[in-house]
Amino acid sequence: MIEVVGLTKSYLTRQGRRYVFRDLSLAFPEGRNVALMGRNGAGKSTLMRILGGTDYPDSGEVRTEKLLSWPLALSGGFQGSLSGKDNVKFVCRAYGSEDELPDKLAFIHAFSELGDYFYEPLKSYSSGMRSRLAFALSLAFDFDVYLVDEVTAVGDEQFKRKARKAFEDLKGRASMIMVSHDMQTLRAHCDAAIFLEEGGATFYDELEPAIERYRGVAA
Amino acid sequence: MAGRRKRTSWEIQQAVVFALMMRELKTRFGSYRLGYLWALLEPLSHVAVFVIIFGVIMERTMAGISYPVFLITGIMPWLLFSNILNRGMVAVKSNAALFGYRQVKPMDTIVTRTILEVLIQLLVFAVILVGAVWIGHEIAIVDPFRVLAALGALVAFSFGTAICLCIAATLHPELSKLLPMLLRPLYFMSGIFWSLGSIPQEYHPYLTWNPLLHVIEEIRAGFFAGYSLSSDVSMGYVAILAVTVIALGMALYRQEKERLVAT
Numbered sequence: 001m002i003e004v005v006g007l008t009k010s011y012l013t014r015q016g017r018r019y020v021f022r023d024l025s026l027a028f029p030e031g032r033n034v035a036l037m038g039r040n041g042a043g044k045s046t047l048m049r050i051l052g053g054t055d056y057p058d059s060g061e062v063r064t065e066k067l068l069s070w071p072l073a074l075s076g077g078f079q080g081s082l083s084g085k086d087n088v089k090f091v092c093r094a095y096g097s098e099d100e101l102p103d104k105l106a107f108i109h110a111f112s113e114l115g116d117y118f119y120e121p122l123k124s125y126s127s128g129m130r131s132r133l134a135f136a137l138s139l140a141f142d143f144d145v146y147l148v149d150e151v152t153a154v155g156d157e158q159f160k161r162k163a164r165k166a167f168e169d170l171k172g173r174a175s176m177i178m179v180s181h182d183m184q185t186l187r188a189h190c191d192a193a194i195f196l197e198e199g200g201a202t203f204y205d206e207l208e209p210a211i212e213r214y215r216g217v218a219a
Numbered sequence: 220m221a222g223r224r225k226r227t228s229w230e231i232q233q234a235v236v237f238a239l240m241m242r243e244l245k246t247r248f249g250s251y252r253l254g255y256l257w258a259l260l261e262p263l264s265h266v267a268v269f270v271i272i273f274g275v276i277m278e279r280t281m282a283g284i285s286y287p288v289f290l291i292t293g294i295m296p297w298l299l300f301s302n303i304l305n306r307g308m309v310a311v312k313s314n315a316a317l318f319g320y321r322q323v324k325p326m327d328t329i330v331t332r333t334i335l336e337v338l339i340q341l342l343v344f345a346v347i348l349v350g351a352v353w354i355g356h357e358i359a360i361v362d363p364f365r366v367l368a369a370l371g372a373l374v375a376f377s378f379g380t381a382i383c384l385c386i387a388a389t390l391h392p393e394l395s396k397l398l399p400m401l402l403r404p405l406y407f408m409s410g411i412f413w414s415l416g417s418i419p420q421e422y423h424p425y426l427t428w429n430p431l432l433h434v435i436e437e438i439r440a441g442f443f444a445g446y447s448l449s450s451d452v453s454m455g456y457v458a459i460l461a462v463t464v465i466a467l468g469m470a471l472y473r474q475e476k477e478r479l480v481a482t
Contacts, residue, residue, distance in 0.1 A: 053321035056477040070320050077316045079246055086245055093238030094322045096226050 002028040002051065002068075002145065007060035009046060019199055020046050024060070026194060026201045028145075028177060035186040035207060036179045037214050038196035044179045045071070047196070048147050051177065066144040078130065080123035084114060087122055088137045095141060104140045111166075112136035113159070132159060139166055146176040148189075164188060183211055232330075235322050239314070239331040258343050265294045269412045284443050285356050291347055292442050293411035293435045296370065299340040300377045300431060301402055306332045307381025308398060311389045311479050318480045325479040326472060329385050333378045341370075358442075365441030372454060373434045375461035382468030389479050410435045416447040423451050430457045 007024040010017050020043040028034050036044050048071045049055035051062055078087045085105060092104045109118050112132045117125065125133070138146065148167075167176065167189055180186050186193075186207060193210030195202045204210040226234075248254040269290050310328040317323045352358050360366060388395040409431040418426065426432055433452050440448040 052319075054319050054480065056481040068321075077319050079242065082242070082245055082249070086242070086249075090238050090242045091320060093241070094235045094320055096231065096234045096322075098234065098237075 001030045002062065002064040002066060004028075004047075004051075004062055005060055007050070007057045007062075009043070009050065009057045021057070021060075022199045024199065024201055026203065028194070029192065031175050032192045033171070033175050033190045034177050035190035035193040035210065036177055036196065037186075037193055037210055042196040043199070044196060045149060048149055048177070048179060052147050067142070069138055069141065069143040069146045072135065072138050072146060072148045078122050078134070081121055083121055084112070084118045084125070084133050085109070088133065088140075091137055092140070097141075107140050108133070108136045111139060111162075128156065128159075135163060142174075144174055146170065146174060148176050148178040148180075150180055183214075186211070231322050232324070232327060235324070235327045236331050236334070239317075239323070239327060240335055243331060243335055258339055259346060262291065262294045262298055262343060262347060265411075266290045273412060283445070285351075288348075288351055288356050288358060289414075289439070289443075290412060291344075291351070292439050293409070295340060295344040295347070296373055296435050296438060297406065297409060297411050297431065298343075299336060299370070300373060301406075302336045302340065303333050303374070303377035303381050304384060304398060304402070306336060307378070308384040308388045308395055310381075311385055312392075325385075325389075325476060326382075329378075329382055333374070333381060337374055359444070360442055361444045362441040366438050369434050369437040369441065369454065369457075372457045372461055373431075376430055376434075376457060376464060379461055379464030379466075379468045382472060383464060386468070386471045386475050386479065390475065405429065405431065408432065414439065414447075415449045415452065423449065427451045430460050433457050 004024060004026050007021050008019070009021045010019045012018075036047065038044050046055065050057055052068055052071050053062075054070065077091070082090075088108050089101065089105065092098075092101055097104055112118070112129075112135070114129060114133060117129060122130065122133075146167075170176070176189065178186065178190055190207050193204040193207050195204065195210050195213055202210075266287055270287055273286070307329050310332045311325045314323070314328040317328075318325070348358055384398065388398075408426060408429050410426075415423065415426065415432060415436050433454065434457055436448060436452045437454055437457075440446045440452075
């Protein structure tokens with residue numbers, strides 16, 4: 001269970017302070033794969049970053065005992081002049097896996113299907129290769145909850161299938177919170193939804209009504 | 220995979236600093252060999268400039284001390300200080316993308332850059348000294364511990380200052396432009412190419428507020444036998460300043476650490 005309590009987050013814009021959330025409280029139930037929905041600017045990515053502990057609210061807090069991943073589409077932490085291998089080595093070390101480094105590197109190398117590119121500087125990667133690496137990296141860790149931000153737009157058809165399969169395999173041992181504007185992707189992975197609108201949140205025990213609402217809003 | 224034991228925050232910080240260090244080493248020196256060379260060339264170019272300008276005069280005024288070696292004992296502490304400040308100030312900004320991994324905290328990036336600068340500059344210092352002996356300069360460090368203690372105080376002072384600067388420059392980026400403006404005059408006031416003993420006593424009060432001057436003079440007293448050390452030089456003063464800036468930096472950090480990362 002992840003609880004968000006009394007969350008307020010605002011940004012200072014040229015037109016003054018703009019609130020993304022005002023005293024938002026919500027709960028992500030245990031073991032459910034939750035779709036985080038809402039229009040552009042509703043605060044989906046902001047909420048993901050706050051859940052991931054990489055951004056901070058003005059007030060309020062996130063309460064959980066779970067181990068949450070970083071927002072999964074994240075590849076911004078990669079350094080262009082370093083090889084793919086050195087880049088993922090950094091994250092493995094930071095997450096305290098010095099002892100398991102060879103295993104993790106072997107897994108990431110194999111799963112990302114980068115072949116020899118694994119040893120080339122990241123700036124020579126295509127965007128597809130880059131996100132394959134980021135995706136493989138996050139699967140190398142045993143998180144309780146994966147924060148997935150538009151990730152299945154990753155790579156080609158074949159890799160997409162593989163990513164979907166990997167998420168299927170996670171079910172039971174880990175759950176996910178997913179942001180996507182693609183309803184097919186959400187249907188494939190999620191069984192509940194939280195809809196963000198105008199600083200508030202509504203929980204849906206089933207996905208379809210939330211998709212209906214999203215269609216209504218987005219249309 | 221291994222069982223999941225919760226790591227203490229100290230263990231996490233150690234792992235993160237180590238990871239950052241390996242990453243930074245590879246980024247700075249990995250892709251082109253010139254990186255190593257540049258670390259050596261920078262201090263040597265300073266030496267060359269001053270030897271050309273003052274060499275003849277100074278060789279006469281300082282009996283028994285070779286002027287190039289005298290310069291190096293001033294330039295290396297200076298480079299250590301100014302590199303920790305310059306690199307520490309932008310540590311958070313240049314690593315901003317890494318805070319996407321929650322284990323990585325802003326302080327880790329400042330600590331990493333400080334440790335890295337210490338290792339690099341000490342190595343450069345050693346290489347230059349060995350090189351100087353090899354080409355025939357006579358170097359006998361009379362009190363190595365005194366030199367190390369002075370360097371330690373310098374690192375502490377630089378680290379504390381870097382924390383303060385980094386927080387200020389991350390929250391108010393325009394402030395980062397001030398540092399080069401402040402460092403330039405300080406370079407000439409720190410006794411890098413002159414010694415305090417050669418300055419008339421009545422001018423000392425205008426100079427001795429500068430902790431760098433104390434450190435550099437102290438290092439020379441530990442380096443050269445019979446170096447005439449002014450009684451104005453006080454390591455206690457440097458230590459008090461170091462403790463003060465570290466305490467100030469830590470207090471600021473406690474206050475502002477979330478704002479350093481928040482969007």
